[in-house]
Amino acid sequence: MSATISKKAVGVETIGMTMRFGAFTALDDVSVKVSTGSFHALLGENGAGKSTLVKCMMGFYHPTSGDILVDGREVTIASPRDASALGLGMVYQHFTLVPSLTGAENLVISREKVPGVIDWRKERAALAQFMERMPFKLPLDVKVAELAAGEKQKLEIVKQLYLGRSFLVLDEPTSVLTPGEAQEVLGLVRAMTRAGDLTVLMISHKFHEVTAFADDVSVLRKGRLTGTGCVTDLDHRQMATMMIGDQPIAALDSRAEPKPDAEIVLKVKALKAPDRTGLKSIRIEDLDVRSGEIVGIAGISGNGQKEFLEVLAGQRPRDAGEVTVRGTAYAATRAEARALNVRLIPEEPMKNACAPKMTVAENISFRTFDIDGNGKPVSWISASAIRSFSARLVEQFKVKTASLSSPIASLSGGNVQRAVLARELTGEVDLLIVSNPCFGLDFSAVAEIRARIMKARNAGAAVLLMSEDLDELLELSDRIVVMSDGALVYETPIAQASVQTIGEHMAGHH
Amino acid sequence: MDATEIGLWGVPLAILGGAIRVSTPFIFVSLGEAITERSGRINLGLEGTLVFGAMSAYAVAVMTGSPWLGLLAAAFAGLCFGLFHGWICKFPKVNDIAIGIALMLFGSGLAFFFGKPFIQPSAPDLPAIPFGAWSDIPQVQAALDVNVLFLIGAALAAFLWWAFRNTRAGLILRVVGDSSDAARAMGLNPNTVRLAATGVGGALAGIGGAYLSLYYPGSWTEGISSGQGLMAVALVIFARWNPLGCFAAALLFGGAGALGPALQSVGVTQGYYLFYAAPYILTLVIMIATSSPSRSLAGAPGELSITK
Numbered sequence: 114m115s116a117t118i119s120k121k122a123v124g125v126e127t128i129g130m131t132m133r134f135g136a137f138t139a140l141d142d143v144s145v146k147v148s149t150g151s152f153h154a155l156l157g158e159n160g161a162g163k164s165t166l167v168k169c170m171m172g173f174y175h176p177t178s179g180d181i182l183v184d185g186r187e188v189t190i191a192s193p194r195d196a197s198a199l200g201l202g203m204v205y206q207h208f209t210l211v212p213s214l215t216g217a218e219n220l221v222i223s224r225e226k227v228p229g230v231i232d233w234r235k236e237r238a239a240l241a242q243f244m245e246r247m248p249f250k251l252p253l254d255v256k257v258a259e260l261a262a263g264e265k266q267k268l269e270i271v272k273q274l275y276l277g278r279s280f281l282v283l284d285e286p287t288s289v290l291t292p293g294e295a296q297e298v299l300g301l302v303r304a305m306t307r308a309g310d311l312t313v314l315m316i317s318h319k320f321h322e323v324t325a326f327a328d329d330v331s332v333l334r335k336g337r338l339t340g341t342g343c344v345t346d347l348d349h350r351q352m353a354t355m356m357i358g359d360q361p362i363a364a365l366d367s368r369a370e371p372k373p374d375a376e377i378v379l380k381v382k383a384l385k386a387p388d389r390t391g392l393k394s395i396r397i398e399d400l401d402v403r404s405g406e407i408v409g410i411a412g413i414s415g416n417g418q419k420e421f422l423e424v425l426a427g428q429r430p431r432d433a434g435e436v437t438v439r440g441t442a443y444a445a446t447r448a449e450a451r452a453l454n455v456r457l458i459p460e461e462p463m464k465n466a467c468a469p470k471m472t473v474a475e476n477i478s479f480r481t482f483d484i485d486g487n488g489k490p491v492s493w494i495s496a497s498a499i500r501s502f503s504a505r506l507v508e509q510f511k512v513k514t515a516s517l518s519s520p521i522a523s524l525s526g527g528n529v530q531r532a533v534l535a536r537e538l539t540g541e542v543d544l545l546i547v548s549n550p551c552f553g554l555d556f557s558a559v560a561e562i563r564a565r566i567m568k569a570r571n572a573g574a575a576v577l578l579m580s581e582d583l584d585e586l587l588e589l590s591d592r593i594v595v596m597s598d599g600a601l602v603y604e605t606p607i608a609q610a611s612v613q614t615i616g617e618h619m620a621g622h623h
Numbered sequence: 624m625d626a627t628e629i630g631l632w633g634v635p636l637a638i639l640g641g642a643i644r645v646s647t648p649f650i651f652v653s654l655g656e657a658i659t660e661r662s663g664r665i666n667l668g669l670e671g672t673l674v675f676g677a678m679s680a681y682a683v684a685v686m687t688g689s690p691w692l693g694l695l696a697a698a699f700a701g702l703c704f705g706l707f708h709g710w711i712c713k714f715p716k717v718n719d720i721a722i723g724i725a726l727m728l729f730g731s732g733l734a735f736f737f738g739k740p741f742i743q744p745s746a747p748d749l750p751a752i753p754f755g756a757w758s759d760i761p762q763v764q765a766a767l768d769v770n771v772l773f774l775i776g777a778a779l780a781a782f783l784w785w786a787f788r789n790t791r792a793g794l795i796l797r798v799v800g801d802s803s804d805a806a807r808a809m810g811l812n813p814n815t816v817r818l819a820a821t822g823v824g825g826a827l828a829g830i831g832g833a834y835l836s837l838y839y840p841g842s843w844t845e846g847i848s849s850g851q852g853l854m855a856v857a858l859v860i861f862a863r864w865n866p867l868g869c870f871a872a873a874l875l876f877g878g879a880g881a882l883g884p885a886l887q888s889v890g891v892t893q894g895y896y897l898f899y900a901a902p903y904i905l906t907l908v909i910m911i912a913t914s915s916p917s918r919s920l921a922g923a924p925g926e927l928s929i930t931k
Contacts, residue, residue, distance in 0.1 A: 194810065209808045212925060213801045214794070222794040223809055231789050 122279045122312040123184045123200050124149035125170060130179035132165050132336075139165040140176070141336045147280075147329075149184070150309045152302070154327035154344070155316045156356055158555040159526075162336040163316050167282045170314075171203050172196040183280075197225075202278030204269045206285045212258035216268055219257060220275050247271055248301045262413060263294030270302065274311070283315040287322060291413055292583060292616040299326045318556075319584070320349045332356055357556045369571040371591050375403040376439070378544050378575035384434030386424045388417055388599060394432065395420050395599035402544070407566070407576040409590030410601075411583055413619050417599035418579045419460075422548045425577070426457050426465075438544055451480070451488075453544065456537040458530075460549035460579075466533045469522035473514045476521045477503040477536050510535035511561075527558035534565055545569055548579040563589060583612065597621045633762055634885045640766025641881020642874045643773055644839050648673065648831035648848075649873035650776035652855035653862065654783060655827030657869050659705075660859055661787070662820035663800040663813070663926030664712060667723030669828040670852025671730020672704040676832025678734040681843035684746035690837045693746065697833035698826045704730060705825020709818035719928055727852070741843050749838045772834050776870070779827075783866035796820060800924035813926075828852060854906050861909045863922040879905045 125147050132140040140162045147153040157163045168174045170181060172190040180187055183199050190196050210219050221227060221236055240253060249267045257265060266286060273281055283302070287295035303326050305311040317323055323330055324344055331341040332355035340347075340355035384397040395417035402408045412418050423429035425436065427445025436443045438453045449455070459465035467476050475482070478499045485491045503517055512531045514524055521529060530550065537545070547566060551559040566589060570576050580586050586593055593610050595603040595618040603618040605611075652669050659666045676697035684693030708726055712719045752774075755767030787793040799806045799816040806813045831851070836843045858876065862868030883898035 205808075207804075209802075209805045211798045211801045211805045213922070214797060218788075218794055218797075222791070222798055227791040227794070229791050231791065231794070233789065 122150045122306070122309055124151070124312055125201065125280055125314070126182040126185075127166070127170065128180045128182065130166065130169060130181075131177045132162075132169060132174060132179075133177045139336050140169070140179075143179075143333065143336070143338045145331045145338065145341065147312060147314050150306055150312055151328045152306045152313045152315065152326055154323040154330040155314055155333065156318065156320075156323065156330060156352060157316075157333035158318075158356060159553065160335075160555065161333040161356075163333055164284070165336075166333065167203065167284070167314065167316065170196070171201060171282065197276065197278065200277065200279040201282075202273035202276060202280070203282040204266075204273060204284065204286060206288060208257075208265050208269060210257045210265060210268060210272070213256060215256055216251060216253035216260070219268070220253070220272055223272055223276060225276075243275060244271075247274065248304060261294075262289040262415075263291065263298060266290060266294075266298055267301075270298070279310070280312045281314070283313060285316055285318070287317075287319065289414065289581075291619045292612050293620055295322070302326075320352055323352070324349070334358055353556075368567065368591075369405065371406050372403075375405050377401045378404050378439055379577060380435075380437045380440075381425075382435050382437075384421075384424065384431060384436065386420055386429055386431040386434075388420050393599055395424075397421060397434070397601060400594065400601060402575040402577050404543070404575050405570060405573050406591040407570050407578050407589050409586035409593045410577070410579040410596050411586050411593055411615055411619060412579075412581070412596035414581050416597050416619075418548070418596050420599075421596070422459065422546065422579055425546050426459060428465075451484075454541045455544045455546070456542050458533060458537050458545070458547040458550055460552060462529050462533045463522065463526075466537075467521050467529060470520050472518045473507065473512070473521050473524065473532060474499050474503040474517040477506050477532055480536055481540075506535040506539060507532070510565075527554045530554060530558065530562060534562060538565060538569055542569055542572070542574040545574045545576045547576060549581060550578075551580075551582065551585060583615065587612070595619055631889060633889050636762050636766050637885030637888055638878045638881045640762075640768075641885060642878035643766070643769055644877065645880040646873040646877025647770060647773045647776055647834045647839075648851050649855055649858060649876050650773070650780065650870055651831035651834070652828045652852055653858045653869040653873055654776070654779055654866055655701075655705075655824035655831070656856055656859045657862070657864055657866055658783070658796070658827070659817075659821050659824035660927055661796050661800045661864055661924055662817045663803070663924050664709070664719050664817045664821060665723065665856070665927060666705065666708050666726075666821055666824055667720055667853070667856060668704060668708055668726030668730060669723075669824070669855060670848065670850065671727040671734075672701045672825050672828040673730075673832040673835070673852040674848050675704065675730040675734040676701050676829030677836035677847050678738040678741070678832075678843055679829070680833030681746050681836035682738065682741045684837055685741055685744050688747060690747050690749045690833075693837055694749065694830060694833045697829040699829070701825040701827065701829020701832070702822050703825070704829070705822040706818060708825065709814075709821035712821070713814045713818065735845050738843055738845070742845075745842065746837060748841055749834065751838070770834070770838050772830070772838070776873075780866045780870035787866070797924075800926055803926055828855075831855075850903075854902065857906050857910055860923075861913055864924065865922070876902050876905065 128144050130140050130143045143166060155163050165174065169176045170190065172192045172195050175191065181190055188199060217237065217240055220240065221231060249271055251264060251268055251271065257268065260268065286298065290298065299322065302313055306313055315327065327344050329342065330344050330347065330352065332339050332352060334356060379402040381397050381400040385394055387394050410418055420429055424431050425445065438455055441453060443449055443453060463469055481502065482494055482499055483490055500517060507514065507517065510531045512535060513528050521532060524532065550562050550566065566576060578586065578589060587610060590607055592604060592606050593615060594601050595615055597619060598621055652673060656666065656669055679700040680693035680697035683696035684690045704726060708722055711717055711722050749770060749772060751768045751770045753764065753768050755764035758764055787797060795811060795816060798809065799811060799813045803813045835847050854876065858872045859869060862872045879901040882901045883895050886895045886898055
């Protein structure tokens with residue numbers, strides 16, 4: 114089989130799609146029409162049923178009732194194989210390319226029929242010919258592990274086209290890309306839909322992408338279709354209402370005026386530490402965070418932010434340099450963190466900030482269980498004090514848990530993060546270090562968590578915020594610093610911040 | 624110069640000969656382990672497979688009079704051990720390393736049990752090709768007396784190196800070893816591929832065992848393997864999962880193993896026992912030199928439990 118994209122785009126329509134898992138209805142009578150050659154966006158919060166819907170289309174799930182039409186004809190899609198035979202393909206949020214294989218090897222091995230012995234000269238010629246018809250330019254002889262995220266995402270899309278798919282589901286395709294890369298990839302994909310080569314259904318939660326690139330949009334909430342229509346007819350507010358319904362959203366505290374002469378709380382000087390691979394190191398020359406400001410660190414994942422946070426959290430040894438909090442050397446011991454009121458909200462809170470099998474009450478009390486009301490160490494730990502302390506915090510931070518003695522691993526992601534916030538934001542906070550606090554959380558949890566961080570800032574805490582979500586940084590930060598290739602390469606006050614310039618520095622183009 | 628007295632030249636010559644002679648089981652076991660590890664699983668049981676292969680090869684050779692049938696029996700026994708390991712590891716929450724250690728003890732124990740009656744009788748040897756026949760010097764002749772299995776092993780290493788890049792089976796093996804998710808997305812079943820890879824790895828280790836009992840040292844004793852199976856695992860890591868690297872590393876280990884006897888043969892009478900430990904010291908040094916507390920190994924298959 115030689116790969117071709119001679120097949121023109123196909124349209125897909127679901128009619129009355131319903132999917133029940135036991136008593137739980139994940140999809141309730143959803144009819145979505147993705148017309149041939151269109152760029153259709155699918156919006157919804159986590160758990161709204163977006164992925165259930167596309168999994169039904171791709172043959173991973175068999176809907177309880179409802180039909181699928183491909184190009185106007187009713188079809189049965191019993192397995193992913195059936196879906197690909199119809200030209201339906203999916204690009205997953207997490208890459209499915211094999212890192213240690215080259216791009217060419219990845220493409221060839223993903224074909225349905227691969228010859229026993231691969232004639233690379235012939236394959237390479239065929240691939241070169243195929244790539245000429247692609248708008249994407251990619252190095253195919255390099256190991257996928259060495260490609261940038263944007264290139265990987267392009268290769269994923271190219272792979273689907275190489276396999277002859279003409280209807281693509283893109284699952285949050287830009288979540289790992291810089292703004293520039295996102296623009297480029299979506300622009301190229303849109304050009305292909307315009308040319309009639311491709312139909313695209315994009316799962317997204319970024320309104321600006323939807324408005325900029327999509328023709329139509331469908332919105333799901335709690336398994337129901339709450340709206341659909343032309344993108345040009347809808348504004349962001351209408352889309353948000355469809356997505357989250359009428360539940361109140363926590364509003365950000367208005368930003369208290371920053372004081373330029375506020376005390377410097379965190380000072381990092383000439384810090385050097387090995388990175389994850391041990392082959393390179395991160396170097397932070399000079400970074401100050403003042404009381405009452407949020408300093409955002411932007412960067413594409415894998416540029417050393419994670420390692421920097423780990424050093425500040427005490428999870429990673431440093432080779433050189435000094436970190437001081439209020440002029441005192443800080444090595445992230447428990448005693449120092451307590452004395453200097455340093456609090457930490459790491460990414461993946463279940464992994465980095467919780468003991469999954471211990472109870473909610475115990476997890477919330479990690480910082481305080483061994484001291485009494487006056488900060489003196491206690492010799493006998495009081496279970497009832499832990500319970501009453503955590504009961505108050507659970508109430509105050511609206512942590513939804515079956516009971517205080519449930520293991521924290523039984524909570525949903527948003528509630529785990531609320532529990533961690535409850536622990537970290539209670540009491541005096543002078544320095545707050547936060548990393549990707551809203552990753553994978555739904556709309557209302559995100560708004561609430563951001564509001565809490567802003568509140569801590571207004572109360573005088575110095576906040577260092579690392580995030581891969583540029584929108585989050587632009588919303589919260591007073592200053593943005595860009596980290597690229599292990600170093601801080603660019604700094605801008607929020608008033609003068611431009612997404613374009615930040616994106617260029619994130620990509621290392623300076 | 625007297626033909627039999629070649630003086631200190633005997634040392635490198637003996638090391639060369641020793642490298643060729645001693646390295647063959649290393650080559651087979653490490654190539655087998657390279658295939659298994661490339662599929663994302665580690666089989667520490669190859670030491671047991673090696674010993675059982677040595678026993679079964681010797682037993683079948685004694686009974687049938689044919690070393691080649693012995694070799695086949697060893698490969699088949701190895702295949703069974705490999706498949707058993709692969710089959711158990713398919714179950715969730717089974718640790719491949721623990722199973723490997725259990726199978727290592729099981730294989731050796733079973734080999735001792737069945738091998739008792741074969742300690743006395745002698746079996747026919749696998750043939751060797753006298754590449755040194757052109758020379759009058761016995762040391763040269765001895766060093767260049769190359770067993771066919773060594774040549775097969777060398778060819779196999781080259782073939783595997785080629786096959787990992789240029790065959791469907793090779794690419795599928797690498798896909799499965801590097802990312803189970805990607806493999807499933809392609810419609811491959813990682814467990815099936817790993818089962819086959821562990822089976823082939825076991826068969827090759829069995830052949831390595833056959834070489835031990837049917838050529839060098841050439842008899843069946845309970846102490847026939849001095850940990851070659853385990854060291855071959857270390858060797859695969861040292862060779863960065865590259866078959867040609869495995870071949871080179873096996874030669875290096877073989878050469879180190881021949882250092883002691885070679886020194887003894889030229890009349891070094893003191894301290895040569897220390898050189899018998901050379902391969903083991905080399906293992907340690909290599910493992911220390913190539914490991915790092917903060918860096919993961921370059922080229923390691925992503926699904927391997929020791930590098931995850």
